[in-house]
Amino acid sequence: MEKRCFGVDIGGTTVKMGLFTVDGKVTDKWEIPTRKEENGKYILEDIAKSVKERMQRDTLTLEDIAGLGIGVPGPVKEDGTVLKCANLGWGVFNVADTVRELTGIENVKVGNDANVAALGEMWQGGGKGYNNLVMVTLGTGVGGGVILGGKILTGSNGAGGEIGHIRVNYEEKDVCGCGKTGCLEQYASATGVVRLAKKALEKKEKKTTLVADDLSAKAVFGAAKAGDELAMDIVEKFGFYLGMALAHISQVIDPEVFVIGGGVARAGQIIIDEVSKNYEENVMFALKNKAFKMAELGNDAGIYGSARMVLD
Amino acid sequence: MEKRCFGVDIGGTTVKMGLFTVDGKVTDKWEIPTRKEENGKYILEDIAKSVKERMQRDTLTLEDIAGLGIGVPGPVKEDGTVLKCANLGWGVFNVADTVRELTGIENVKVGNDANVAALGEMWQGGGKGYNNLVMVTLGTGVGGGVILGGKILTGSNGAGGEIGHIRVNYEEKDVCGCGKTGCLEQYASATGVVRLAKKALEKKEKKTTLVADDLSAKAVFGAAKAGDELAMDIVEKFGFYLGMALAHISQVIDPEVFVIGGGVARAGQIIIDEVSKNYEENVMFALKNKAFKMAELGNDAGIYGSARMVLD
Numbered sequence: 001m002e003k004r005c006f007g008v009d010i011g012g013t014t015v016k017m018g019l020f021t022v023d024g025k026v027t028d029k030w031e032i033p034t035r036k037e038e039n040g041k042y043i044l045e046d047i048a049k050s051v052k053e054r055m056q057r058d059t060l061t062l063e064d065i066a067g068l069g070i071g072v073p074g075p076v077k078e079d080g081t082v083l084k085c086a087n088l089g090w091g092v093f094n095v096a097d098t099v100r101e102l103t104g105i106e107n108v109k110v111g112n113d114a115n116v117a118a119l120g121e122m123w124q125g126g127g128k129g130y131n132n133l134v135m136v137t138l139g140t141g142v143g144g145g146v147i148l149g150g151k152i153l154t155g156s157n158g159a160g161g162e163i164g165h166i167r168v169n170y171e172e173k174d175v176c177g178c179g180k181t182g183c184l185e186q187y188a189s190a191t192g193v194v195r196l197a198k199k200a201l202e203k204k205e206k207k208t209t210l211v212a213d214d215l216s217a218k219a220v221f222g223a224a225k226a227g228d229e230l231a232m233d234i235v236e237k238f239g240f241y242l243g244m245a246l247a248h249i250s251q252v253i254d255p256e257v258f259v260i261g262g263g264v265a266r267a268g269q270i271i272i273d274e275v276s277k278n279y280e281e282n283v284m285f286a287l288k289n290k291a292f293k294m295a296e297l298g299n300d301a302g303i304y305g306s307a308r309m310v311l312d
Numbered sequence: 313m314e315k316r317c318f319g320v321d322i323g324g325t326t327v328k329m330g331l332f333t334v335d336g337k338v339t340d341k342w343e344i345p346t347r348k349e350e351n352g353k354y355i356l357e358d359i360a361k362s363v364k365e366r367m368q369r370d371t372l373t374l375e376d377i378a379g380l381g382i383g384v385p386g387p388v389k390e391d392g393t394v395l396k397c398a399n400l401g402w403g404v405f406n407v408a409d410t411v412r413e414l415t416g417i418e419n420v421k422v423g424n425d426a427n428v429a430a431l432g433e434m435w436q437g438g439g440k441g442y443n444n445l446v447m448v449t450l451g452t453g454v455g456g457g458v459i460l461g462g463k464i465l466t467g468s469n470g471a472g473g474e475i476g477h478i479r480v481n482y483e484e485k486d487v488c489g490c491g492k493t494g495c496l497e498q499y500a501s502a503t504g505v506v507r508l509a510k511k512a513l514e515k516k517e518k519k520t521t522l523v524a525d526d527l528s529a530k531a532v533f534g535a536a537k538a539g540d541e542l543a544m545d546i547v548e549k550f551g552f553y554l555g556m557a558l559a560h561i562s563q564v565i566d567p568e569v570f571v572i573g574g575g576v577a578r579a580g581q582i583i584i585d586e587v588s589k590n591y592e593e594n595v596m597f598a599l600k601n602k603a604f605k606m607a608e609l610g611n612d613a614g615i616y617g618s619a620r621m622v623l624d
Contacts, residue, residue: 178597
């Protein structure tokens with residue numbers, strides 16, 4: 001029988017789980033709640049229980065399982081040690097060892113959720129066919145994942161691909177969640193786009209269809225597409241800082257492709273157009289003409305990538 | 313007999329060559345001129361001739377040679393294809409294949425000179441003991457090399473580690489050699505420091521011991537150490553932009569250590585102090601407290617790194 005692998009993506013509210021064939025087909029997908037009480041001590045037990053139930057139901061033995069991969073919301077070292085997952089209440093411990101013990105599955109890999117999503121997009125999403133890619137997730141914050149030679153770049157402190165906190169504007173006065181000012185996240189996340197819109201509305205310099213008490217990244221991009229000048233200014237800023245950050249990244253690692261995902265990216269082609277234009281203007285000759293792709297797996301990127309981690 | 317390897321570093325004027333033991337001791341070092349006539353067609357022939365002579369002199373056979381590594385001034389792909397070495401007159405061809413044919417040595421590796429120098433510093437220089445490092449060479453330009461997991465990050469176009477052209481100042485009016493404005497190289501190279509000094513002298517806003525027709529990076533750092541205010545302003549700009557660029561790099565790849573070399577770095581501790589201060593101010597929490605080291609191999613970093621390339 002062809003082997004299977006589990007992909008698990010631990011979020012703040014639910015744990016997404018998937019059972020995959022080793023060639024990348026998902027045969028089953030489900031979710032369980034993330035029990036955060038008592039510093040999240042039940043989370044891994046719940047996952048192990050759910051994995052065992054699924055194996056029993058599908059009459060799978062340990063020999064049928066190629067491995068189990070887990071994405072977690074925080075920095076993770078190569079060996080599976082988490083440094084701090086504030087969202088889950090976790091401190092420092094080795095997630096891989098714990099899950100091995102709880103499930104009996106030997107091949108357990110653990111990665112940061114943004115990095116794992118990047119690997120998922122490489123395997124079966126917008127980055128399929130590439131080995132060296134950077135994924136940017138434009139959600140509430142800006143997440144990033146770097147894949148080199150088909151493998152996640154973890155970084156020496158598990159903080160590789162933390163591109164949301166590249167400082168792209170030295171003049172910014174507002175403080176980012178990280179404590180610095182001028183981070184990419186302040187311009188390119190959903191929250192960041194709304195922040196820019198609020199500021200622009202306060203200035204009242206341009207007529208606009210945007211309304212202060214009903215702002216969203218979707219509304220801003222929608223208005224920009226319809227020719228709203230104030231919204232177009234915001235989209236221009238968004239594109240400038242995101243394109244600049246991707247240019248910085250390229251100067252360091254020279255990837256093949258950028259894959260852009262997250263809620264903000266649902267605005268569509270306007271995102272790729274703005275970002276690639278600004279990228280080209282700010283990168284040196286040898287790095288021009290990179291591919292820019294839309295992410296394709298949505299919220300499933302994490303389970304795909306987690307499963308893919310165990311197949312090296 | 314213990315095997316040996318050759319390390320070759322092709323520069324615009326001379327080719328540096330070294331014979332190494334596989335544990336990193338150089339047993340012989342020499343140079344030959346870089347013959348650039350007829351689009352550099354004699355360069356590799358001269359190298360092969362010199363290698364064969366050295367083997368004959370030391371009664372080494374092909375069985376005694378673990379390999380031959382070459383650093384070249386330009387982008388190189390993983391397979392040894394150079395894309396353009398303007399300094400040598402070279403177009404696109406596979407250097408590794410050519411050298412294999414000319415020398416009979418099977419294990420030939422080719423890398424970009426800045427990347428190769430970084431590998432040399434990791435092997436036997438300021439980065440010894442580390443596996444994930446970024447080397448910054450502050451010379452006429454600003455070169456960079458990224459080592460991850462003990463291996464050179466080449467990049468998909470051979471342009472990995474081109475950190476001298478990270479755009480750190482969006483307000484700059486002067487044009488960089490690459491055609492963009494505001495590249496790191498315009499502030500952190502020897503040429504860049506002199507450029508900043510000239511501009512500062514023209515403004516005549518501060519008294520200074522610096523003299524317009526006798527400017528050098530060395531003079532600027534010397535004056536700054538002696539308390540010259542105008543020179544201190546320049547050093548501050550240098551540190552701000554270099555520290556910022558290293559912060560950007562860290563947000564992408566989270567290395568263990570930065571190794572700083574090149575002529576400008578001879579100014580000593582003041583460089584590390586300025587750069588690390590600005591780095592810490594511009595990087596997110598998880599990436600603070602990186603090691604900053606001085607390069608130790610000087611102009612020999614290239615031959616060390618070239619030799620090291622063949623030992624994987």
